[in-house]
Amino acid sequence: MNNGDSKAHKVERRTIDVVHQGLAKRYRAERRFRLYGLSAIIIGLLCLAILFISIVGNGYKAFQQTYVELEVFFDPAFLDQENLSTADYGGLVKSTLQTMFPEVKGRSDKRELYKLISPGAAFQLRAMVLKDPDIIGKSISLWVPADDDVDMLLKGHFKTDVGESSGRLTDKQLAWIEQLQEQGRIKKKFNKVFFTAGDSREPELAGIWGAAVGSFYTLLVTLLLSFPIGVAAAIYLEEFAQKNRWTDLIEVNINNLAAVPSIVFGLLGLAVFLNFFGFPRSAPLVGGLVLTLMTLPTIIIASRAALQSVPPSIREGALGVGASKMQMVAHHVLPLALPGMLTGTIIGMARALGETAPLLMIGMVAFIVDIPRGITDPATVLPVQIYLWADSPERAFVEKTSAAIMILLAFLLLMNGAAIILRKKFEKRW
Amino acid sequence: MSPSTILTALLILASIAYYLGRRRAFAVAGKAGGVRYLHSRPIYYGALTALWCGVPALLLFTLWLALDDKIITNLVVSGLPQAIRALPENRLNLVVNDIKNLVSGNIVAGEVTATIQAAAAHYGNLKATSNAALAAVMLSLGIVGTVVIRSRISPTMRARNLVEQLVKYLLIACSCLAILTTIGIVLSVLFEATRFFKAVPLREFLFGLKWSPQMAIRADQVGSSGAFGAIPVFLGTLLISGIAMAVAVPVGLMSAIYLAEYADRRFRDIAKPLLEILAGIPTVVYGFFAAITVAPFIRNLGSTLGLDVSSESALAAGLVMGIMIIPFVSSLSDDVINAVPQSLRDGAYSLGATRSETIKQVVLPAALPGIVGSILLAVSRAIGETMIVVMAAGLAANLTLNPFKTVTTVTVQIVTLLIGDQEFDSPKTLAAFALGLVLFVVTLFLNVIALKVVRRYREQYE
Numbered sequence: 001m002n003n004g005d006s007k008a009h010k011v012e013r014r015t016i017d018v019v020h021q022g023l024a025k026r027y028r029a030e031r032r033f034r035l036y037g038l039s040a041i042i043i044g045l046l047c048l049a050i051l052f053i054s055i056v057g058n059g060y061k062a063f064q065q066t067y068v069e070l071e072v073f074f075d076p077a078f079l080d081q082e083n084l085s086t087a088d089y090g091g092l093v094k095s096t097l098q099t100m101f102p103e104v105k106g107r108s109d110k111r112e113l114y115k116l117i118s119p120g121a122a123f124q125l126r127a128m129v130l131k132d133p134d135i136i137g138k139s140i141s142l143w144v145p146a147d148d149d150v151d152m153l154l155k156g157h158f159k160t161d162v163g164e165s166s167g168r169l170t171d172k173q174l175a176w177i178e179q180l181q182e183q184g185r186i187k188k189k190f191n192k193v194f195f196t197a198g199d200s201r202e203p204e205l206a207g208i209w210g211a212a213v214g215s216f217y218t219l220l221v222t223l224l225l226s227f228p229i230g231v232a233a234a235i236y237l238e239e240f241a242q243k244n245r246w247t248d249l250i251e252v253n254i255n256n257l258a259a260v261p262s263i264v265f266g267l268l269g270l271a272v273f274l275n276f277f278g279f280p281r282s283a284p285l286v287g288g289l290v291l292t293l294m295t296l297p298t299i300i301i302a303s304r305a306a307l308q309s310v311p312p313s314i315r316e317g318a319l320g321v322g323a324s325k326m327q328m329v330a331h332h333v334l335p336l337a338l339p340g341m342l343t344g345t346i347i348g349m350a351r352a353l354g355e356t357a358p359l360l361m362i363g364m365v366a367f368i369v370d371i372p373r374g375i376t377d378p379a380t381v382l383p384v385q386i387y388l389w390a391d392s393p394e395r396a397f398v399e400k401t402s403a404a405i406m407i408l409l410a411f412l413l414l415m416n417g418a419a420i421i422l423r424k425k426f427e428k429r430w
Numbered sequence: 431m432s433p434s435t436i437l438t439a440l441l442i443l444a445s446i447a448y449y450l451g452r453r454r455a456f457a458v459a460g461k462a463g464g465v466r467y468l469h470s471r472p473i474y475y476g477a478l479t480a481l482w483c484g485v486p487a488l489l490l491f492t493l494w495l496a497l498d499d500k501i502i503t504n505l506v507v508s509g510l511p512q513a514i515r516a517l518p519e520n521r522l523n524l525v526v527n528d529i530k531n532l533v534s535g536n537i538v539a540g541e542v543t544a545t546i547q548a549a550a551a552h553y554g555n556l557k558a559t560s561n562a563a564l565a566a567v568m569l570s571l572g573i574v575g576t577v578v579i580r581s582r583i584s585p586t587m588r589a590r591n592l593v594e595q596l597v598k599y600l601l602i603a604c605s606c607l608a609i610l611t612t613i614g615i616v617l618s619v620l621f622e623a624t625r626f627f628k629a630v631p632l633r634e635f636l637f638g639l640k641w642s643p644q645m646a647i648r649a650d651q652v653g654s655s656g657a658f659g660a661i662p663v664f665l666g667t668l669l670i671s672g673i674a675m676a677v678a679v680p681v682g683l684m685s686a687i688y689l690a691e692y693a694d695r696r697f698r699d700i701a702k703p704l705l706e707i708l709a710g711i712p713t714v715v716y717g718f719f720a721a722i723t724v725a726p727f728i729r730n731l732g733s734t735l736g737l738d739v740s741s742e743s744a745l746a747a748g749l750v751m752g753i754m755i756i757p758f759v760s761s762l763s764d765d766v767i768n769a770v771p772q773s774l775r776d777g778a779y780s781l782g783a784t785r786s787e788t789i790k791q792v793v794l795p796a797a798l799p800g801i802v803g804s805i806l807l808a809v810s811r812a813i814g815e816t817m818i819v820v821m822a823a824g825l826a827a828n829l830t831l832n833p834f835k836t837v838t839t840v841t842v843q844i845v846t847l848l849i850g851d852q853e854f855d856s857p858k859t860l861a862a863f864a865l866g867l868v869l870f871v872v873t874l875f876l877n878v879i880a881l882k883v884v885r886r887y888r889e890q891y892e
Contacts, residue, residue, distance in 0.1 A: 019782065026784055033786035037688025040681045044705050044760070047753045054723045055715070229604045236601035252878075253608040259807065259877040260870065261814020263841050264615055267866045270848065271618030278499035293611050300608070326594040354712025357816035357841070361848055383714040383817075390718045390821060398722060405715050416710060 055409075059402025065191035065204060066151040067143040068117060068180060072096045072125065074136045084129055089122035093144075101176060112173055118145040120193075120205040145193065146186065148203040148396035150177060154188065157395055168395075194403065198369045199385065203396030206389070208404050210371045214284055214364075214379030215353060221288020221375055222295060222352050227345050229292070230299030231334075234341070237300070238307040239329050258297035265294045266361030274362060281363035282378040290358045295348040302344020306337040339426030346419040350412050356383040382408045433495060436565045440491070440572060444484040447576040451479025454583045462585040470590035478589045481596050482575035487568040494564050502556045506549055514545065529553055619870055622863035629857040630658045635864060637661065641827035641838075643847060643858045658861055660868070662827040666837030670748045670819060671812040673833060677752025678812075679805060682759025689760070690767040691789055702764070709757035717821030720750035725822055737834060742824035745833040751818050758808045762884075766800030767793060769888065799887040806880035810873040816841040840865045 070093070078092045094114055098104070104113050121144035128135065128142075149168045152158055154177075158169065169177075180186040197207030233254075241247040269290035273279045279286045310333050318328035359365075364380050365388060372379035380388070382404065389401040455475035459465045465472065503526060507515065514525055525546070532550035583589075627635070638659015685705060689698050725746035732739030739745070770793050778788040794801070824836030825846060847862035 026787070030784045030786045033789070034688070034692055037684045037692055040684030041688055041701055041705070043681050044685055044708065044753075044756050045701070047756075048704065048708055050723075051711070051715075051719050051753075054719060058722065229607060232601045232604035233607065236598075236605045240598060240601065241605070250605055250608055253612050255881055256874060256877050257608055257611060259810060259873065260615070261810075261816070261841070261873055263814065263816045263844060264619070264866055264870050264873075267844070267848075267863060268611070268615045268618050271622060271863070272614055276500075276618075277496045278503065293607075296607065296611070300605075324590065324594060326597060350710065354710075354714070356712065356714045357820075357845070360845055365849060383712050386714050386718065387817065387821065390714075390721065401718055405718060408712060409715070412710060412712070 055402050055405050057402075059399055059404075059406050061155045062194060062399040062403035063191050064155075064188040065193065066146040066154045067187060067189050068146045068150075069141060069143050069185040070096050070117075070121070071100065071139060071141050073099070073139045074125075074129065076137055079129060079136050084133060085126070087126075087129075089125045089129075090119070092125055093117060093121045101179075104176075109172065112170055113176060116147055116150055116173060116176060118147050118204045119202060120145050143189065145204045148394055150186075151204060152395050152399075153177065154186070155399075157399075194400070198371050199367060199380070199388070200369065201367075203392075203394050203400055206397075206400055208382065208385060208407060210368060211380050211382045211385035211404075212407075214368075214372050215381040217284035217372060217375050217379060218287040218291065218359075218381055219349055219353060221285055222291040223345070223349060225288065225292040226295050226299055226348065230296050230345070230348075231303050231341055233296070234300045234303030234307060235329060235334070238304050239333065240325070254297045254300055257293075258301065261357075262294055262355055263357040263361065265290050266358030268293070269358060269362045280376055280378075282366045282368070282380070283376045284372065284379050284381075285375040286362050287359050287364055287379075287381065288375070290362060291352040291355060294355065294358065295352050298348040298351065299341075299345050302347070303337070303341040306340025306344065307333065309340065310336045336428075339422055343419045343423045346415050346422070350415040350419075353381075353415070354383055354408065354412060356387055359384055360387075382411075432561070433491075433564075436561070436568060437491065439565070440484060440487055440568060443569065443572045443576075444480045447483035447572070447580075448476040448480035450476075450576060450580055451583065452476030454479075454580050455589075458583055458585055467585045469586055469588050470593075474589040474593050475583050475587070477593050478596075479576055479579045479583075481593065482579045483572040485596070485600075486575060487571045490571060491564070491568055494560075498557075498560045498564070502553065502560060505556060506553045509552055510549055511545055533557070615870065619863050619867045622860050623867040626857055626860035626864040629860070630864075634658060635660050639829060641843075643843070643861050656857065658857065658864075660840075660865065662829040663838055663840055663843055663865070664868075665829060665831070666744070666823070666827065667813055667839040667841075669744050669831055669833065669837055670751065670823060670839055671809060673745060673748025674751035674755055674812045675805070675809060677749055678755035678759050678808060681752075682756045682808075683763055683801065685756070686760040686763035686767060687789060687794075690764050691785065691793070702761075705760055706757050708754065709761075711754075713754065713815060713817040714821070716750050716754050717817040717819075720746050720818055720822035724750055732834060739834040740824070740836045742822065742836045743834050744823060744837045747819050747822040748833065750822065751812055751815055754815070754818065755808050755812055758811055759804055762804030762807065763797070763801050766797045766804060766884075766887070769800070770796045797887075799883050799890075803880040803884035803887065806876050806883070810876040810880070813876075814841065814869060814873050816845060820845050840869050844869070 072092065073096065075092060075095065078089075078095070079087045094110075097113055097117065098110070101113055104110055124142075124144055128140075146154075149158075150173075153169060153174075177186065193205060194207045196209050197205060198210030200206040237247065237250065241250075269286060273286045273289055274281060279289075314332050314336065315328055318332045319325070323331065359381060364384050366378055366380065367388070368378050368380050370377075386401055386404050386408065389397045389404065452472045452475055455468060455472040456465070459468045459472070462468075468475075506529060507522070507526065510525070514522070517525070528546060529550045530553065532546065533554045635658050638657065639661050640657040640659045641662045642657045685701075689702055693701065725741055725743065728743060728746050728749075729739045729741050774792050774796055775788055778792045783791070819839045819842050823839060823842055825838055825842065826836050827838045827843075828835055830837065844862045844865050847859060847865075
């Protein structure tokens with residue numbers, strides 16, 4: 001009896017045994033799956049880290065610039081009192097270099113020597129003379145920007161040990177730079193030009209101020225148009241509109257516009273604002289209009305969410321004491337929803353600040369040296385400036401581009417940070 | 431008077447109108463026996479006056495600025511001598527540009543003849559006249575509005591209702607802007623595209639295998655006849671978007687699953703915003719990253735492995751685009767997975783399923799429509815992405831599916847065709863609008879489907 005029982009026990013495989021048998025394998029699968037998930041997140045964060053490291057690594061040196069000290073004798077022979085603004089300041093720089101390196105003879109050698117100094121030095125001397133004509137005839141020691149190749153060399157981007165053919169600098173130039181280094185006449189200083197100048201073909205004279213001002217005007221137009229219009233549209237859709245086909249159509253439109261590629265808005269801007277209405281090309285006004293159309297859906301959607309989060313009891317309370325619907329919205333609902341709307345607007349503005357493609361279509365890619373003074377002046381914006389510099393062949397522009405990206409990212413961080421703080425501060429749980 | 435001064439003047443006028451209206455309301459109320467006999471509070475009378483002063487003038491202002499340049503240019507052109515007017519359209523445009531540049535004091539491309547000089551003076555005069563006329567008309571319109579409304583103010587006037595009605599119309603107008611934008615996009619793209627299809631048949635555009643949009647300048651020029659078969663461009667777009675999705679879907683989906691199902695609150699609070707930073711970085715930054723860091727890396731890797739990798743390979747652009755899209759997939763899928771009711775999971779657990787089995791066999795099938803929707807949205811994002819491909823992908827329209835080769839995309843072609851000289855009578859420029867039309871239609875199609883799928887999915891569990 002007992003025997004038979006145990007025999008039956010052996011033959012019978014209970015479900016729990018099957019489960020136990022497979023359990024180790026299933027747990028392994030579980031751990032594996034979990035690991036996949038974790039590694040996906042790590043891959044994502046790693047990409048973020050590599051991106052930032054590569055940008056910062058490429059760009060942090062751009063905040064310093066190599067300067068050369070020159071002993072300039074403001075020779076009256078070069079500086080005609082009559083027309084100081086058109087005098088030969090380039091010649092003045094050249095003669096200064098000749099006195100510093102008296103041993104350099106021959107035309108090609110001299111040309112190589114002059115190449116060490118940026119063409120910006122002449123402009124610097126011109127500005128000095130125009131500001132104070134009394135310095136003519138005096139000798140002044142001053143720091144002028146070095147050429148971008150010299151700058152790159154001192155920042156270690158060129159190999160110096162290889163022969164003439166490989167680098168952009170010749171052996172003679174290298175020797176002169178070494179000589180200057182021994183005399184302590186060449187050193188890196190904070191790059192003020194980068195923050196105060198407009199664009200330039202010479203990397204050492206190029207700055208982002210022009211693009212920053214252009215971005216400011218463009219965003220100003222965008223903000224002034226998109227915030228009131230967006231809020232008004234959201235109020236109508238959320239508080240007044242009846243549920244009908246027309247409202248549905250508007251909603252579908254807004255949702256779709258939010259997902260239309262930005263370049264299509266550029267095509268719209270080109271065809272409508274430039275070709276049809278004849279607005280000026282490259283102007284922040286047109287850029288702002290295009291970006292307004294682009295950011296409106298974002299702002300409307302965010303504003304509607306903010307209005308929805310205001311509890312109905314507030315509305316009923318206002319209506320109950322006899323307010324009209326418009327008064328209820330203007331006096332009670334809108335003030336409560338405003339922080340949420342502002343948060344959405346800031347996020348929309350941050351996106352507009354980083355937008356490039358539609359602005360290329362309306363001619364904001366032009367090479368513009370002057371700082372724009374209004375919304376109809378030709379201008380460019382920060383991201384487009386980054387695009388333009390990224391396209392330039394000079395090695396020094398890689399550094400400038402990365403630095404400009406760092407500035408742009410800093411602005412974006414600031415705006416998004418402000419949005420988060422605003423949300424945290426005014427977020428209400430009803 | 432410059433437009434901004436006119437606008438400021440109007441603003442001041444409107445504030446005066448507000449004050450006048452309010453004072454008038456007090457005055458008529460005083461006669462009737464006190465403010466309580468007014469229908470509305472006095473500020474509404476002021477607001478009504480200010481609105482009637484400002485809004486019509488503002489509408490006129492917008493209309494005027496939108497049209498005056500066109501009218502003045504036409505006037506100036508019709509004033510030009512017959513010899514210049516007979517020039518072909520693009521040459522004539524150059525002359526007009528010169529005239530405008532002369533007026534604004536910019537550098538002039540062509541030579542400045544006496545006729546151009548005179549035309550420029552004419553243009554400047556007309557512009558000044560137009561501005562002066564605008565100022566006069568606008569301000570008188572404002573004053574008329576103010577006076578009329580002010581004279582009508584009486585204690586029985588329903589000022590609040592009138593103001594609210596007016597404001598409501600303004601609100602409606604603002605919300606209709608979305609529809610106007612869509613119509614504007616469709617019309618502008620369609621209009622230029624039909625002009626393109628008059629020169630190049632639709633069939634050749636959609637099914638042609640050769641894309642080389644450079645048109646011959648002279649008739650006898652060799653090798654640049656212009657071919658507008660867009661298949662290589664479409665294929666390049668598909669290739670790069672495909673690579674991007676191959677990166678973004680697994681990584682994004684697995685991150686979403688981990689964040690929604692496994693991660694504890696603290697980890698989630700840190701990792702999710704960090705991942706979303708990826709979506710906030712401007713695309714031009716990704717483009718630079720792709721061109722400077724990723725593309726050389728892939729080329730070097732390829733050459734050590736003995737592969738021939740182009741320096742503008744589809745792979746580099748696609749990989750970086752994939753990184754950009756990760757957060758789009760992950761946050762949308764995260765929402766979708768979180769919306770699956772807990773009861774489904776509890777049921778699976780109670781049957782003895784492990785967590786991963788529950789996810790694979792219960793949660794994901796339940797969330798599938800939503801996930802598909804989010805992937806479709808991401809695909810539309812990838813197809814429309816511009817800066818990464820402009821900076822990292824090439825211009826050569828190769829008909830290939832090899833990710834190491836250079837391919838081009840729809841957006842790259844739009845940008846290259848429209849940057850620089852635009853001639854709106856040549857198929858080269860118009861081709862950009864035809865491509866734009868395709869892009870708009872395809873992304874619209876994807877978006878509509880995706881939004882519908884997601885919405886239906888949400889309703890299912892609500």
